[in-house]
Amino acid sequence: MTRQLISSRIDSLADLDPQQLNELTQGRGVFSDPGYLQFMERMRTQEGVWYAVARDEESGDLLGVLPIYEGGASVGSYWDPFAHYLRRAAPNEAAKSRPATLFVGIRSGFGWAPLIAPHLSSSETAAIWSALLERVRLPLAAMFLSDAGRASLLSAGIPRDEFFLAGATSVIDLRQHQDFASYVGSLPTPGAVRREKRIFDASGGEVIFSRLRDQITDFAPLFVALTAKYGHPSSLEDEMDEMVALDDVFGDRALGAAIWREDRMVAALALLEHDGTLYLRQIGFDYSLTGAAYEYFNLAYYSVVEYAITNGLERIDYGQGTYRAKHVRGARVEPLWGLAWNEDGRSILTNPQFKIWDMKRVAALESGSIDELEGADLP
Secondary structure (H helix, E strand, C coil), X not given: CCCCEEEEEECCHHHCCHHHHHHHHCCCCHHHCHHHHXXXXXXXXXXXXXXXXXXXXXXXXXXXXXXXXXXXXXXXXXCCHHHHCHHHHCHHHHCCXXXXXXXXXXXXXXXXXXXXXXXXXXXXXXXXXXXXXXXXXXXXXXEEXXXXXXXXXXXXXXXXXXXXXEEEEEEEECCCCCCHHHHHHCCCXXXXXXXXXXXXHHCCCEEEEEEHXXXXXXXXHHHHHHHHHCCCCCCHHHHHHHHHHHHHHHHHHEEEEEEEECCEEEEEEEEEEECXXXXXXXXXXXXXXXXXXXXXXXXXXXXXXXXXXXXXXXXXXXXXXXXXXXXXXXXXXXXXXEEEECCCCCEHHHCHHHHHHHHHHHHHHHHCCHHHHHCCCCC
């Protein structure tokens, strides 16, 4: 029996039945979770957020939701492929002016999957995707899809040769480790890790985990210091507003970890816990007090791994970048895929320079070589 679909546009997830929305997002990761979508809706009120929705016309059942983000690319959330990627692959093309791109998906650095009802035939999935796209305009980009997200859209009929490698995330799988010693013993250079822990412990540093809400005031200046160091200034108010919003949505699953030394906080880390995975979201340092005792590795890796194993978590997702450091500490690399269509509906991969550039990046990822991966212009 062929479904009859109706599509619509809504301005808030509050307009949807929570139970039906949860059925679409089950098992798809934190960045496809209703809570995180609500967080993004709350934080991007100035740029514009809305949703394309597809339903079964007869039953009214929710079959698809497509988050749409307007307002152009931003450092913390979206990379416009027509600028960010073409600037590297085909500079002449990147120099051409283009209208603002609509973005599908969540935050850069982590994978997500489209919100389309599971366990449907390919033809039904394709019909839902088509119904959702009726509500959007070009140019359009869907960035940082997980393998599962790409598989969903392949079943919706998007050709395999329209997906490009948008980036890669690094994941530590902890299911085979019963304790921290087992984790360290599995690493390529366990002796180096033990040495970095000894030096950190000798420095008087201590990592303490807490609920994020309890650390907002102390964390904000350290987060501002890090973003400023890399040329992306933020304000104390912005950082605090974001942490408050995360706490409102995630509650006890919005975590903070901090290095304390002589009653002073010298480094801070915000994490999200979801379905057995810890996601590292933001880190910051007091640079006048760190740098000599491997604070970064002890905060972001060793303490987080120990916390995750102790609390029965299965994975840690570190996001994009610094692939060698993550590899040495037991992480594997997972691809993040992208789609992008220009104002004429043509895939970005129709640009021959871009296609060659993308093929080199894919080959580097598939090689398993960290040397090749770090030389592949990722993320």
